[in-house]
Amino acid sequence: MRLIVAKSSGFCFGVKKAIELAKDSIHKYNTIYTLGPIIHNPQVVKRLEEEGIKSVDSIEKIASQSDTTLIIRSHGTTPQVIDKITKMNLNMIDATCPYVKRVHKTVKEFSDKGYNIIIVGQRCHPEIVGVNGWCNNKAFIINSMEEARELPDMNNICVVAQTTLDKNEWHEIVKILKTKYKDKNIVIHNTICSNTFPRQQEAREISKIVTKMYVIGGKNSANTRKLYEICKENCNETYLIETYRDIDFSKIDKHDVIGITAGASTPDWIIKEVIGKMQENFDANVDDINFQESLEKNFVELHTGDILTGTVIKVSQEEVVVNLGYKSDGIVSKQEFSNENIEDLREVVKEGDQIEVEVIKVNDGEGNVLLSKKTIDEKRSWDKIEQAHKDNSTINITIKEKVKGGLIGYYDVLRVFVPASQVSNKYVEDLNQFINTNFDVKIIECSKRQNKIVASRRDVLNEQLEEQQKKLWDSIKEGDRIKGTVKNITDFGVFVDIGGVDGLIHISDLSWGKIKDPHEILKTGDVVEVMILSLDPENEKISLGLKQTMPHPWDNIKDKYKEGQVVKGKIVKITGFGAFVELEPGVDGLIHISQISNERINKISDVLKVGQEVEAKILEIKPEDRRISLSIKELLPKKEKSNSEPVGEKEQKTKFVKEEMKVTIGELFKDASNNIDIINEKIIKKANEDE
Ligand code: SF4
Structure with missing residues (x-):
């Protein structure tokens, strides 16, 4: 036969504390009572009675005298009873489990705020009677999904659970309540004790793999009965026993696998007795005979300053309760949660979250472990x-x-x-x-x-800029077109940021036309596409061109202008033999002196001025020489033409000069801006000599 003993069996933290307080009082006081059995285990109650602690079911049964001590059991009681005890001048020892006390606090807080309280648990259980007292006995107490559905319509609801409630039942009921009151203000507090779930879960798992399951505990113990119900679902042969005497050994076979668990109010000695009898009768092979040791092993040891990760099992506005695998849960207050100003902790943490915490105090006097997340x-x-x-x-x-x-x-x-x-x-x-x-x-x-x-x-x-610059230098080459932002404008050109590195567009590379000031073309902040003309990594200099990104104005000149067309333009230069007219940036036409007027003109500047807008007719377009010949005279009335100087005379002179100098008009136009004055001087001089 094999025995499997649940490691989480036996006294919970709250019961252990209550028993210790009771035993301690035996040596200090003469007449000691407990209000109701201190725990739901008749054997323990009997032993305490033998040592002088009597159990009474009503406070009225106790004589009002100052040398009488009354112990409030781990289930807690109502504030009304506490009031009576005080008035009766009795010496009170409060052995209420800290977990139960926390439920009292929650219920009172929300009841004072005007909330309707719903308690999920057994109406007659002393813990629930006590909790109900903290909201003036006005709570709605429900213990099933049906009862949850039948609750009246209401708003501002606070829901709490009996500490020993089955987690699955709780979740089902909460689901119904959330649906029923989905448009209402409902606050759910899962107040199931952290000792309860592991104990129930372990019993559930063991009951699935054994042939017989024994649940040890008082028949009046709610948590023991709950364990029995859970095990019964998986193992038909589940028995609730108070001691080994309740076991019918004749039903046990040597091939049986026996599972053993115990309620939170079952002392170790009763569990050990059961295990001992099994061994005695069947030479049982016990999977975990050292029950107490395994229980202790099951808990982590804590010291101040320890850093560990726990699971959040409850969150309220002011504190977070964390299961650390220790015999009692840890509490992180709002002040210890974060340095930030958090209004409600429920906004930043939820049940089931894993958080890392530091132990500030192993026991705050009420059995709670004080934790800090902030220090971590x-x-x-x-x-x-x-x-x-x-x-x-x-x-x-x-x-x-x-x-x-x-x-x-x-x-x-x-x-x-x-x-x-x-x-x-x-x-x-x-x-x-x-x-x-x-x-x-x-x-x-x-x-x-x-x-x-x-x-x-x-x-x-x-650092980022340096990296960016390096990347840019590695990626660009002459001839690339790149976008940049105008950063600075000077007389000689424009500095453009092309991605962490500045390049210079010289004024002559801004436009195909002539410009005096770069501001005519660009302003700071403009985003432009430029061409990289040259790179000098050694001196970190980049020459850029703007005009190079645009088509040359002479490239499609015949599409834009036709011979015979009348065009408008601005006089940009006057020489001895004619006036240059800018038709568009980079495209100048020449009005020869003979094409200005029907009258004889001595000095062109007598009739035309630089900057003057004129209208002229295109006589000839020669793209290969980049030359456009214009005429104002052609647009004048013919009769004026008859009064003018014979046209052929000057043209003949010019032709003569060209032949003599071996210079073509095309060459004159090609570099007109630089050399035209010098050449012109020569032409005029020669013409005058001939005259
Ligand atoms: S089961 Fe939990 S709440 Fe109940 S007495 Fe034990 S520790 Fe306290």
């Missing part, structure tokens, strides 16, 4: 800050305020100062723009002892 966060954050400082790596901070001399940001829970000079690698007009934004920084100074962290965003930006 601080430690972790400091570790990361120090590592980042050492590695010269970046961290991301959230800026919260502007102070004299810089900005204050937060890295997790730690305060970080960024001096104004370290905020950017450019001038920043107003630091307020960074509030409530995040950015990366490098730690330039940190001291845990002084609680001081100084950081620089400028270093990060400079």
Whole structure:
């Protein structure tokens, strides 16, 4: 025969504490009572009675005398009873389990706020009677899904559970309540004791694999009965026994696999007796005979300063309850949860979350373990800050305020100062723009002892810029077209940022036309496409061209202009032999002196001025020579033409001069802007000589 003993069997923390208090009182007081059996186990109650602690079911049965001590059992009681005890001048020992006390607190808090209280549990169980007292006995007590469905319509509801309730039942009932009151304000507090679920779960698992299951505990114990019901679902031969005497050994076969569990109010000695009898009768092979040891092993040991991960089992506005695998749960108060100002802890953490905590106090006097999450966060954050400082790596901070001399940001829970000079690698007009934004920084100074962290965003930006510049230099080549932003404009050209690196567009490369000031073409902030004309990595110089990204105006000149067409333009230059007219940037036409008027003209500047708008007729277009001949005269009335100087005379002279000098008109036009005056002087001089 094999025996499987549940490790989570036996006294829970609350019962153990109540028994200890009772035993302790035996040596201190003469007349001691418990209000109702101290725990639901007749054997334990009998033993205590033998030692002088009597159980009474009503306070009225106790004589009002000051040397009488009354113990409130682990199930707790109502505030009305406590009031009576005080008035009767009795000495009171409160052995209410801290978990139950917490339910009292929740119920009172919400009842005082005007909430309707729903208690899920057994109406007559002393724990529920006690809890109901904390809301003036006005709670709706339900114990099934049917009862949940039948509840009246109401708003502002607070739901709590009997500490020993089956978790699955609780979830089903909560589901119904959430649906029923989906449009109402309903607050659910899972107050099931953290001892209950593991015990029930283990019993459930064992009952699935055994042939017979024995649940040891008082028949009046709610949690023992619940264990029995759970096991019975899986193992038909489940028996609820108070001691080994209840076992019918004749029904046990040597091939049986026996499972044993026990309620929270069952003492170790009763469990050991049952195991002993099994061994005695069947030479049983016990999977875990050292019951107490296995129980102890099942709990972790805690010390102040321990850091461990626990599961959140309950969250309220003010505190988080964490199961650490210790005999009692840990509590993280709002102050110990975070440095941040959190209004309601339920907004940031939920049941089932795993959180890392530090033990501040193993026992706060009420059996609770006090925990802090904040100290862990601080430690972790400091570790990361120090590592980042050492590695010269970046961290991301959230800026919260502007102070004299810089900005204050937060890295997790730690305060970080960024001096104004370290905020950017450019001038920043107003630091307020960074509030409530995040950015990366490098730690330039940190001291845990002084609680001081100084950081620089400028270093990060400079590093990024360097990387960007390197990438750019590696990726560009002459002839590439690239987009950039006009950064600065000077007399000689325009500086354009092409991605962290500035290039220069010389004024002569801005336009195919003639410009005097780069501002005629661009302004600061303009985004332009430019061509890379030359690269000088050694001196970090880049020459850019803007006009090179546009078609040359002479490329399709015949599409734009036709011979005989009348065009408008501006006089841009006057020479001795004619006037140059800009038809568009980069395209000038020439009105020869003979084509200006029907009258004889001595000096062109007598009739035309630089900057003057004129209308002229295109006489000839020669794209190969980049030459357009224009005439104003052609647009004048013919009669005026008859009064003018014979046209052929000057033309003949010009032709003669051309032949003599071996210079073509095309050559004259080609480099007109540079050489035309010199050549013109020669032409005029020659013509005058001939005259
Ligand atoms: S089962 Fe939980 S709530 Fe009940 S007495 Fe034990 S520790 Fe307290």
